[in-house]
Amino acid sequence: MSKIVRTVAKLLTPAILLFGLYVIMHGHITPGGGFQGGAVFASGVALLIVAFGAGRVEQFLKEHQLSMLESGGGLLFIGLAFAGLATAFFYNFLVGSPIFGHVPAFGPNPGDIWTGGTIPLMNVAVGMKVIAGLSAIVLVMALASSKQGEDE
Amino acid sequence: MDALTAHSSILAIAIPLFAAFLTPLVGKLGARTRNVFVVVVLAFVEFLVLVLARDIYANGIHLYTLGAVSPSLAIPEHYMVPVRIVLEVDGLGVFMGIISATVALAGAIYSISCMKHETGQDRFYTLLLLLTVGMLGIQFTGDLFNLFVFLEILSISGAALAAFRTRFIDAVEGGFKYLIVSTVAALMVLLATGLFYGQYNLLNIAAIADVMQYTALDKIALALLIVALLTKSGGVPSHWWVPDTYTPAPAGTSPMIYAATLACMSTMFRVAFTLYGVKMSVATIGWLIIIAGLLSMFVGVTMALRQTDVKRLMAYHVISQGGYMLLGVGVGIAVLGDPQALAAYGREAVAGGLFHVMNHAFFKGLLLLTGEALFFRLGTRNLNRMGGMGRNMKWTCAFFLIGALAISGVPPLNGFASKLMIYEASYQLNPMLTIIAMMVSIMTLASFTKVFQSAFTGPELPEYKEVREVPLSMKLGMGILAGATLFISLFPSLVVNTIVYPAADALLNQAGYIGAVMGGG
Numbered sequence: 001m002s003k004i005v006r007t008v009a010k011l012l013t014p015a016i017l018l019f020g021l022y023v024i025m026h027g028h029i030t031p032g033g034g035f036q037g038g039a040v041f042a043s044g045v046a047l048l049i050v051a052f053g054a055g056r057v058e059q060f061l062k063e064h065q066l067s068m069l070e071s072g073g074g075l076l077f078i079g080l081a082f083a084g085l086a087t088a089f090f091y092n093f094l095v096g097s098p099i100f101g102h103v104p105a106f107g108p109n110p111g112d113i114w115t116g117g118t119i120p121l122m123n124v125a126v127g128m129k130v131i132a133g134l135s136a137i138v139l140v141m142a143l144a145s146s147k148q149g150e151d152e
Numbered sequence: 153m154d155a156l157t158a159h160s161s162i163l164a165i166a167i168p169l170f171a172a173f174l175t176p177l178v179g180k181l182g183a184r185t186r187n188v189f190v191v192v193v194l195a196f197v198e199f200l201v202l203v204l205a206r207d208i209y210a211n212g213i214h215l216y217t218l219g220a221v222s223p224s225l226a227i228p229e230h231y232m233v234p235v236r237i238v239l240e241v242d243g244l245g246v247f248m249g250i251i252s253a254t255v256a257l258a259g260a261i262y263s264i265s266c267m268k269h270e271t272g273q274d275r276f277y278t279l280l281l282l283l284t285v286g287m288l289g290i291q292f293t294g295d296l297f298n299l300f301v302f303l304e305i306l307s308i309s310g311a312a313l314a315a316f317r318t319r320f321i322d323a324v325e326g327g328f329k330y331l332i333v334s335t336v337a338a339l340m341v342l343l344a345t346g347l348f349y350g351q352y353n354l355l356n357i358a359a360i361a362d363v364m365q366y367t368a369l370d371k372i373a374l375a376l377l378i379v380a381l382l383t384k385s386g387g388v389p390s391h392w393w394v395p396d397t398y399t400p401a402p403a404g405t406s407p408m409i410y411a412a413t414l415a416c417m418s419t420m421f422r423v424a425f426t427l428y429g430v431k432m433s434v435a436t437i438g439w440l441i442i443i444a445g446l447l448s449m450f451v452g453v454t455m456a457l458r459q460t461d462v463k464r465l466m467a468y469h470v471i472s473q474g475g476y477m478l479l480g481v482g483v484g485i486a487v488l489g490d491p492q493a494l495a496a497y498g499r500e501a502v503a504g505g506l507f508h509v510m511n512h513a514f515f516k517g518l519l520l521l522t523g524e525a526l527f528f529r530l531g532t533r534n535l536n537r538m539g540g541m542g543r544n545m546k547w548t549c550a551f552f553l554i555g556a557l558a559i560s561g562v563p564p565l566n567g568f569a570s571k572l573m574i575y576e577a578s579y580q581l582n583p584m585l586t587i588i589a590m591m592v593s594i595m596t597l598a599s600f601t602k603v604f605q606s607a608f609t610g611p612e613l614p615e616y617k618e619v620r621e622v623p624l625s626m627k628l629g630m631g632i633l634a635g636a637t638l639f640i641s642l643f644p645s646l647v648v649n650t651i652v653y654p655a656a657d658a659l660l661n662q663a664g665y666i667g668a669v670m671g672g673g
Contacts, residue, residue: 067176074173078166089162090219 009051016044024127028116034123038130054142073129092117172281179274213668235356240294243658252287259404262629266403282309307334323400340380344373358669385417388447398467407517438486445478480505503656504573518633519555542608560597566640
């Protein structure tokens with residue numbers, strides 16, 4: 001791609017990735033969540049692929065690492081659900097605990113991120129899975145199409 | 153043990169889901185460890201389903217509320233949502249659960265040797281476990297939206313499995329067709345769910361059934377649900393994807409995709425009996441399902457007669473035998489509004505249809521596995537190029553005979569028992585139904601005689617002189633299903649009374665299903 005695209009991509013990518021992580025972490029108090037944030041993050045990866053080519057991105061983002069991250073996200077999500085099994089599957093056992101355990105007062109508040117119990121952690125798990133899954137899809141498709149270009 | 157019983161329904165879904173994500177990591181430890189891991193997980197799932205069954209037959213409907221302080225707190229206090237997300241397992245759910253878990257176990261064991269030389273086995277077993285999750289989830293859930301989610305899990309993993317051996321062009325075609333059909337069907341289910349949610353602000357099946365008004369929107373939702381689930385269960389006129397998808401499905405997965413198809417069919421019964429019940433025009437819907445059943449039987453078997461591909465022939469019988477189930481249960485729906493007829497033959501018709509679901513899951517699963525065994529050893533599915541395999545593959549031949557005789561309804565095998573129940577019950581509604589059903593049964597026998605004659609009998613062919621019996625794990629996989637078939641054949645009344653009639657009664661007892669969630673039932 002042209003120098004303009006690469007320069008803008010360099011400037012924008014960190015902001016896009018950071019915004020993706022923000023949407024994931026604030027999923028339980030603002031619109032968004034694991035899937036949406038993960039999709040934003042993966043779109044940053046897609047921008048890198050468009051700007052610099054799949055070959056260069058692949059040098060530091062390997063498919064097998066992504067699939068490990070994806071499995072990890074899935075395991076974390078179900079693991080959290082299993083952790084509540086002493087009461088019920090998916091039971092929110094972190095409410096009242098030091099981790100994300102605040103119980104906000106009824107009514108509007110400016111937004112306390114330290115609430116929600118297992119929900120933010122599950123958002124993180126979904127975010128991991130979506131980041132890895134969507135990035136892997138974009139990367140594999142870009143690699144396949146760039147190889148096809150070489151054949152022709 | 154009490155805690156295990158209380159959590160058995162969710163564990164049966166959650167453990168294979170957990171294991172599915174763990175499989176790629178376990179796969180790093182070696183193929184053998186991973187295979188043992190998958191089989192142990194599925195054996196444990198089977199155990200959980202049996203624990204759940206014992207609980208349900210002793211204590212009635214099993215309700216499990218996710219994330220609640222107590223599993224029975226389906227209706228929350230101080231909370232915006234009217235009904236929480238629940239699993240509600242009744243006689244029908246656990247009946248289908250036993251079938252799905254058994255077929256999944258047999259399919260996984262069968263796959264070990266069969267898939268030995270394929271690439272990407274970690275992914276194969278991940279998908280296999282996810283398919284099990286989908287099958288069990290769709291049976292156990294009490295929530296329409298979750299039903300859609302499990303339908304998607306089932307469809308996507310099934311499509312990926314059907315297309316798994318991408319080096320065959322027909323595998324890609326079959327997987328793609330299954331994916332498209334499933335996606336369209338799932339979106340129709342989603343639209344129907346949206347129609348209910350818009351009207352009643354509810355997603356729980358029991359809660360919707362409780363307040364169902366049968367408005368024009370509900371009628372649209374009914375049409376969407378019946379069409380979508382009939383498509384997913386391979387009934388005529390939307391049967392065309394079945395042969396294309398089943399024929400190339402690798403190793404032990406075709407019986408599992410079949411069990412998934414049956415899971416969708418039982419969901420259709422759930423919609424008709426539990427969600428709508430007598431509020432819909434039962435005679436119209438019942439006769440529609442009966443006619444779809446008759447067409448499925450006839451079209452399926454006549455198409456099967458002329459096939460030369462052994463698995464494709466069996467896949468057409470999937471359509472044809474599915475017609476018997478639709479006929480049996482359709483008769484039950486048609487007389488749902490008439491208590492006298494229902495007691496006289498409706499209940500037996502439903503039980504016969506469901507009994508055939510179980511029998512057919514086992515013996516058709518067995519037949520599909522023998523077809524795959526022939527392909528595994530000979531490298532062809534073309535019947536015209538086979539012959540004399542009864543000499544070299546004695547076990548496969550014996551398993552095939554059990555399956556073929558059972559599917560043709562030859563006494564004393566279990567196919568006869570369930571078909572007899574359907575014949576007797578449907579005769580009382582309309583004798584023509586029974587005559588068509590019997591004729592189809594004879595044609596079934598004819599087409600399986602053809603397979604037996606071309607594949608297993610005849611002189612030894614020089615090119616297949618070196619062919620040996622399939623490896624142990626494949627024999628074991630077929631053995632499980634053959635054992636189940638023979639067990640039901642030997643003790644039909646025991647099986648019918650213990651698990652089939654409770655399943656039929658669960659369908660007919662709409663008030664019980666609603667009451668378990670809403671209370672006061």
